[in-house]
Amino acid sequence: MIGHKELIATLRKKYPKRVFSTYVLKRMVESGMPIHSSGNYDLAEVEQWIENKQSEIDSLEIGSVFTNNDLVQIFAISNQGGMRRSHVTNTLVIFSDHTKMYDDKWYNNILHYTGMGQNDDQDINFGQNKTLLESNINGVNVYLFESYKSRNYTFVGQVKLVADPYQATQKGQDKSERLVWIFPVQPMADQFIKKVIIDENQKDKEAEAAKLSMEELKNKAKEASQKPSSRTTSSTTYERDPYIAEFTKRRANGTCDLCNQPAPFKNKMGEPYLESHHIEWLSKGGEDSIENTVALCPNCHKKMHIVNEQSDVSLLQKKYGSIKL
Numbered sequence: 001m002i003g004h005k006e007l008i009a010t011l012r013k014k015y016p017k018r019v020f021s022t023y024v025l026k027r028m029v030e031s032g033m034p035i036h037s038s039g040n041y042d043l044a045e046v047e048q049w050i051e052n053k054q055s056e057i058d059s060l061e062i063g064s065v066f067t068n069n070d071l072v073q074i075f076a077i078s079n080q081g082g083m084r085r086s087h088v089t090n091t092l093v094i095f096s097d098h099t100k101m102y103d104d105k106w107y108n109n110i111l112h113y114t115g116m117g118q119n120d121d122q123d124i125n126f127g128q129n130k131t132l133l134e135s136n137i138n139g140v141n142v143y144l145f146e147s148y149k150s151r152n153y154t155f156v157g158q159v160k161l162v163a164d165p166y167q168a169t170q171k172g173q174d175k176s177e178r179l180v181w182i183f184p185v186q187p188m189a190d191q192f193i194k195k196v197i198i199d200e201n202q203k204d205k206e207a208e209a210a211k212l213s214m215e216e217l218k219n220k221a222k223e224a225s226q227k228p229s230s231r232t233t234s235s236t237t238y239e240r241d242p243y244i245a246e247f248t249k250r251r252a253n254g255t256c257d258l259c260n261q262p263a264p265f266k267n268k269m270g271e272p273y274l275e276s277h278h279i280e281w282l283s284k285g286g287e288d289s290i291e292n293t294v295a296l297c298p299n300c301h302k303k304m305h306i307v308n309e310q311s312d313v314s315l316l317q318k319k320y321g322s323i324k325l
């Protein structure tokens with residue numbers, strides 16, 4: 001058993017880059033670090049607790065969605081702010097909130113992240129801007145969360161500052177222009193966020209845009225940066241059997257299985273253009289079989305993917321679901 005002064009001295013020696021003080025120790029105890037009724041600590045227990053906290057962070061899955069409360073618990077961070085530092089877990093958690101006024105952009109897998117300070121020129125030596133600026137030497141681990149819906153935080157991964165921060169002009173919360181600092185950060189893991197998650201987020205953003213008035217839309221559109229955001233994502237590909245697809249198209253003989261109209265155009269080989277479609281989607285567990293595959297014109301195919309109306313599904317199943325070779 002050791003007292004608090006001795007514990008601080010021991011931890012400082014063991015983790016020379018981390019900050020330990022009476023205040024930090026108090027925060028650690030509040031976050032669940034074991035302390036005995038005598039007010040003393042068992043060093044082995046403390047070290048185990050620090051390790052467990054880190055492995056909890058290491059096990060976070062990229063693409064998982066968390067609430068603010070979850071993150072307060074896991075990282076022992078405060079409950080607000082776009083950049084939050086925790087001495088308890090030696091982390092800096094940064095939030096890129098796409099629902100807020102400044103929309104950080106991804107270019108070639110690097111997020112150009114806007115620093116802290118809502119009005120006036122931002123100061124790179126202020127608060128957590130400095131922590132992020134020095135993150136390659138101060139030993140603080142940086143974790144990135146993105147938000148596309150209020151109170152939903154998607155884990156993007158541990159990130160690293162990969163280029164020098166630079167200044168740009170952005171409007172503050174008070175709508176007047178000021179200089180901000182942009183930090184180019186990149187996920188460290190060789191693992192990319194799933195494409196479906198980005199696609200869903202994109203839909204959320206589009207749903208938000210649909211709520212705006214024409215005037216608001218015009219303003220937003222004018223302010224938009226013209227360089228499109230881009231990032232690498234991971235996706236699952238279902239490999240379709242080419243013989244089934246080709247058989248189905250030949251069976252359809254140039255006529256759409258749903259609307260019974262001729263294919264709208266011919267491909268470069270002069271063949272009527274139809275697309276093969278799985279009545280029950282492969283992504284939902286459908287089979288890649290002759291009975292589950294139809295040939296559709298591009299219009300009907302899009303319709304099936306956008307609305308997938310039950311009456312259309314039933315019709316296709318009735319017509320082709322029991323087809324025999």
Ligand SMILES: [Zn+2]
Binds near residue numbers: 256259261300
């Ligand atoms: Zn059609």
Ligand SMILES: [Zn+2]
Binds near residue numbers: 276277278301304
């Ligand atoms: Zn399809």
